[in-house]
Amino acid sequence: MYITQSLHRALQQHPERTAVHFGDRQQSFREFADRVARLAGALQALGMQPGDRVAMLAHNSDRYLEYQMAVLWGGGVLTPCNTRWSTTEILYALNDSGSALLLVDDAFQDRVAHFRRESTVLREVIHCGDEPTPPGMHSYEALLAQAAPVPDALRRGDDLAGIFYTGGTTGFPKGVMLSHANLCSSAMALHSDELAREGGTYLHVAPMFHLADLGISMVQWLVAQTHVILPAFEPRSLLDTLERHRVTVVPLVPTMIQMLVDHQAIREPRDLSSLQTIIYGSSPISEALVERVMAFLPDVSFMQVYGMTELAPIATINPGYYHSADGRKLGKLPSAGRAGRCMELRIADPEGREVPRGTVGEVLVRGPNVMLGYWNRPELTAEALRGGWMHTGDGAWMDEDGFIYIVDRLKDMIISGGENVYSGEVESALARHPAVAASAVIGIPDERWGEAVHAVVVLKPGMQPTAGELIAHCLTLIAGYKCPRSLVFAEQLPLSAVGKVLKTALREPFWQGRSRNVA
C-alpha cells in the first residue's frame, strides 16, 4: 500500500471531479495528476533520488497538496517544516533530515539566505509563492511548465514516506519516520469508521505541515474527495467556505469549535446543510459544546480521534454515535474512543503489563500504523518501541467496553506529596466554574511536597473571581491534595500549531536550573 495509489484510483474513477480549490484556483484530478507527475519530474531533474528528503516551509495552499503527492510520486521523502518554529529550529530539521531541496512560499523566502549560509546540506530552493521569484531560486510554475511528467516511482508499503518533526511541546525535535503503509493504515482505520464518503469535500484548515491535517486528509484521498484549502482558521471565512464549497468534512479542535459557536457569524443566515462530520482531537468535547453546535448544525456528526505523530497519527476513535442524543446517554463522550480497526491498544504499568480496567496506566499501541522509528535516533526509537509497542507517554484508563479516557501526558502528571495528581482532573474541576474560560494546571517546585499544583486560568469576559474563590470551588469537587496551591490569571494560554496548550512554556520559568523527575 503506497500513498499515490489513491491518486491513480481517483484518476481512473473520477478524472473530471475537482481535486482541489484554493482561492481562485481549482483543478480536476486529471489536471492535478498531470501537475504532480511534472513536479516529480522537475524534482528528479534537480537531483532528487529515491529516498531523498524534500522540505517545504510554507503556509497552506494547493501547492502544498501538490508537494505532498509529487515528492512521493517521484520517489522522495516528505519533510514538511513547522511554520511556527524559529529559523534555528527549522535549520536543525533541514540539516538533521539532510534535505537538499526546499520549497518556500512568499512568507518564508526571507529566511532562505540564512539557511543557505548555515545549512550543510541545502542545495536547491524552489519558490512556490505568488510574488516574483527572488534571485537564486527556481520558480515553481516555471519548473512545472518545463518539466516532463515522470512515471510514479511506486514505493513499497514499508518505504519511508515522510519525516515529521515533533517536539514542539516537549523540547528537542525528533524526526518521526512514517512509511507509506503507516499512513495508509491510519487512513483505513479512520475510513472504516465512516469518516469520509465518496464524493464529499474536505476542508484543510489546520496547518498542512502538521500530521493532524496530512494524516486525516489521507482518508479523503482514499475516497477521492475534493480538497478545499484555507490559509488558516478564522470563524467567518471558515463558515463562508463551508457554505460556498458545500464542504462535508472539517477537522477542528474543541477550542476552534468553541470559537466558532461563540462568533456572531454563526448566527448569520447560511446554508451549512452539506456539512456531515466535524472530526476533532487533542481533547474531549463537552456535552454542552456538542449541544451548542447541534443548535446551529442539527445534522452534523462528530468524530473524536486520539493519537500522535508516531501513530500516523491515529490510535483511537470515538465515532459519531456516541456524540448523538441517543449515544450520549451511554456516557462515552469524555472518552478518546476505542482502538482503531487495525490496531491494538493496551493500558500498561511501567513494566508493560496490562493494568485492570479503570486503573490509570500508560497508553501502548501496536499495529501497522506505528512509526518506523525516530530518524537517526536509534536509542530513542528502541525506548519508544520497546516490546513491540509504541509507548505514547500518555496516561489513561480503559472501561469495560474498551473505551479509553486520557488523564494526562505522564510527563504532565504532578507528583505532590507522593500522590499522583492528573492535571486534566484539576482542569475539569476549574472548567465547571462559570467564570473560567480555560485553564492549564502544572506542577511547580515545592520544598515540602516536591511539586505543588499550580493553575493558570483564563477568565470569561467581564468575570472577576478571586484565586481563593476558584480554589474553594475546586475543593467542593476534588480531593484537597489535587486542588491548586497557587493560581494566576492570564489573558490567554500558549498554544501549539494544532491548539494544544504548551505546558512546557508555562512550566519553564519555574523549573529553570532544576530537573523534574519525569522526562
Place this chain on the structure above:
Amino acid sequence: MYITQSLHRALQQHPERTAVHFGDRQQSFREFADRVARLAGALQALGMQPGDRVAMLAHNSDRYLEYQMAVLWGGGVLTPCNTRWSTTEILYALNDSGSALLLVDDAFQDRVAHFRRESTVLREVIHCGDEPTPPGMHSYEALLAQAAPVPDALRRGDDLAGIFYTGGTTGFPKGVMLSHANLCSSAMALHSDELAREGGTYLHVAPMFHLADLGISMVQWLVAQTHVILPAFEPRSLLDTLERHRVTVVPLVPTMIQMLVDHQAIREPRDLSSLQTIIYGSSPISEALVERVMAFLPDVSFMQVYGMTELAPIATINPGYYHSADGRKLGKLPSAGRAGRCMELRIADPEGREVPRGTVGEVLVRGPNVMLGYWNRPELTAEALRGGWMHTGDGAWMDEDGFIYIVDRLKDMIISGGENVYSGEVESALARHPAVAASAVIGIPDERWGEAVHAVVVLKPGMQPTAGELIAHCLTLIAGYKCPRSLVFAEQLPLSAVGKVLKTALREPFWQGRSRNVA
C-alpha cells in the same frame, strides 16, 4: 496487521457479545478466545512449530472457525481442504503443503486410513466431529480440555497465514500463499464500502474451506460481528436462520439468490427485517432478480465483489448504491465494480500495456492484497505476478468511471474463424429467451473455424424450444459468428463448490487428445 488482532480487539471491546452460533452451541468472544488459545496450545503440544501447515477436512461448524483462529494464534499456517475433491486430490494437497497435522470431522474420518497409508507427511489426526473418536485419532474436545492456553504467536503482516488450493475449474491444484496482510487488506477494502457494521451478525453458508467465505468473514472479524454457521445452502433453513438469529449480512451467489426467490418458503410469513446486505460474487445479478428480491426484502442492500483466491480474494466492489432504484439508472449493475480502496486495477493487452476504455483486455491487479505466490511453484508465481501485477486471466473492459465489466475467463474465450467470441456475451443472449434457465457456452474443435461456438442449455420447467429456435433467437441479438453452431440441452450444469460453472468439465469430452491454444 495480523489476523488474530481482530480477536484481541473483540475481546477488549465486546467480551460478552456472542462470537458464534452453530446448531445448539454458542460462545461469547471471551469463551471463543479461551478455546482458541487452548486449541493453539494443543496444536503446539502436538508439534506445531511457527510456519507449520495444519490441514482441515470438514464441513462447516463452529470448530472450523476455531481452527481458523487457533492455527494462526499458535503461529501455524492454514491449509483448508476442499470437501468436494477426491481423496487423491486432497492427498496431493496434504503432501504438497507438507501438513503433518490434520483435523477431520465425522463425514471424512473414513478417509484417514488412506491418507495415513499414502501420505509422506501426515503425523497426527484430530477428530473434530460429534461421533465417538475413532481409534488412532485425538479427540478435539479432550485435547481442548487438557490443553493450557498459550499466548498469541503474533505473526507479522508479511507472514504466511494460509495456503489455499485452487484449480477446481482449471486442472492441477495450485497452493495460493496468502499472508496476514493480504487477507486483512482485502477485508479493509470490503469494510470501507460499508459491508459490515459494528454489532451485526454474519451467516456462513458457503463452504468454510473456501476463501470466498473466509475472505469475507475477515471483515466481520474487524467489526466483531457474531458468526452464525449453517452446514450448507438450503433455501428454507437459510430463511429460518436469517430470522432466528437476526442475521445482517449473508454471502450468496446469484444462482442461490435465484433459488431463494423461486422457493415457496420465501412466501411464508417471516420477519427478515434484520437483513441489511447480501454480498454476492461469481457473476453479475440481473435487474429482474434484484427487483424480485426487493419485493420480499425491500430494505436489503446488495454488494457485488469480484476477485479470486490470489487476491485474498477482492479486486473490485460494486456497492449497494448501484443496485438501488436510483443507482440502477446509472446502468452499472452489469459491472463487477471498481478497484477496492487499497488496490489498483488495469485492463491490459498481452504486453501489460493499458488498453483504451471500452476495449477488452486482461484484468491486472496490484496492491497489498496480492498473494505472496504459489507454494513451491516459483515459475507459475513469476508468470502470474510479472511486472508486479497479478494477471487474473479474466477478460474485461473498463468504462469511463473506472467500472469493469467481466466478459470471460480469457481461457474461456472462443477463437472462431479468427474472431474472438466471449462466451459471456452469448450466454447473455441465450438468457434473454424466456425458455432458458441457464446456459454455458464453450469452444469445441472445428476443422474449418479452429473452434466453434457450442452451447449447453438448461431449460425452465415445462419449456420445450428446439435448438434451432434458440440459435435463431441469438441471431436477433448478436453477430452471426458469435451464435452457437451447435446447442444441446442438459438437466443441469456442473458447478464448483461456490457455484461457478465448471467449463473445463463441459469441454473435456470434446478436447480429449487435442490441445487448445489457451492455457
